[in-house]
Amino acid sequence: MERGVLYICPTPIGNLEDITLRTIRILGEVDLIAAEDTRHTIKLLNHYDIKKPLTSYHEHNIKEKGTELIEKLSSGQNIALVSDAGMPGISDPGQELIRQAIDEGIEVIALPGATASITALVISGLSTEKFIFEGFLSSKKGERKKELDKIKEYTKTTIIYEAPHRLMNLLEDMEDILGDRQISISRELTKKYEETFRGVASEALEKFKDSGVKGEFVIIVDGNHETKEVEEIDIGQLLRQFIEEGLTKKEAVKKVSEEYNVPKNLVYKESIRISEKL
The missing domain is CATH 1.10.10 (Arc Repressor Mutant, subunit A)
Known part of the structure; x- marks a missing residue:
């Protein structure tokens, strides 16, 4: 029996127009769409009049649902994997299903599309020649400070994700450890109130203290340009x-x-x- 294909389908990170024609076609052709949050994804599907079965696949059902999806793929069904926004597999549970599919010899095809990390990087004004993706740092202050100590020594630009309720704590630690290192902070990317701050952590603390912290944040940190003995x-x-x-x-x-x-x-x-x- 011919096996199905797992399609990795990036979805808009804000603006619904940021989706490729190919992704729209694939979503309309597959047998099943595995979504991080079906309530979120149905809005996108309705916008493009895509009527396909949806199933939830998230961090709390990775094991059982992953096994179920692999069985469907093995039986010949084509499945599209989507996250709430951006490229599946980047800081979300999609990476587990992708790994399972590869281990089972199932074909995995990734479609290009929106991703917050690269979007924020290119508008940061910082070097894009070489960069490191750190994703979310630890929520524990001690561990987060250790991670920032390592980032401080990186000579490459670093990409960090942060949730709004933890942003101020992160910025306080960055001010303490990174000092006057240049950073860029983007939020609400591709949306009506898109905003990018460029400066140092102490300035960011003042800004976001006054304007509030809403939306998901992508923080770009300049590399260490000091030449050490x-x-x-x-x-x-x-x-x-x-x-x-x-x-x-x-x-x-x-x-x-x-x-x-x-x-x-x-x-x-x-x-x-x-x-x-x-």
Whole structure:
């Protein structure tokens, strides 16, 4: 029996016009649409007069619903996966279904479309040459500060997501750790009241304290452009840390070199010295 196809269908992040003709066609052709929130998705489908069966697939039913969807795909049904907004699989449970489908040998086709992270990045004014996607940081203050300590050392631009009720706490920690590092904060992207703030964390705190915090936020953080002296960095300790976190020696060498502006040959030599001691 021929198996079905799992289509990854990005949906608008605000403006309903931001959907491709191909996505509209696929949504109208599949046997079933798996949505993060069917109540949200039905509004989009009604707008484009798409009448297809809907089923919910979210973080609270990943296991049982994932198994059910894989069975349907295996029996020949084509399924479209959508999130509430943007590209499924980015900071949402869609990644689990995609992984399951791949493990089962089911064809997965991703359609291009709207995504908040890249939209915010390109209008930030910060470097787009190389960037790191961090998504949501920890809701726990201690863990969040540790994450920001690492981000502070990144030489690449960093993309962060944050919910409105946690924005001020995040900005307070960013002011404390990042200081006058340039950031960009976008909210309500593609909507009527779209807004992008550019400045530093202390200025953002003042702004959002006065204007309130509504909408989902994408925060872009400039990379660290300060050139550190190699002597200030314990290369060996960093290598051991990254290897303990699960990276291979080759991956750890690359990570230390890129994130701490250390010549790769020096890091490689230190990795050899560490290996000899093990």
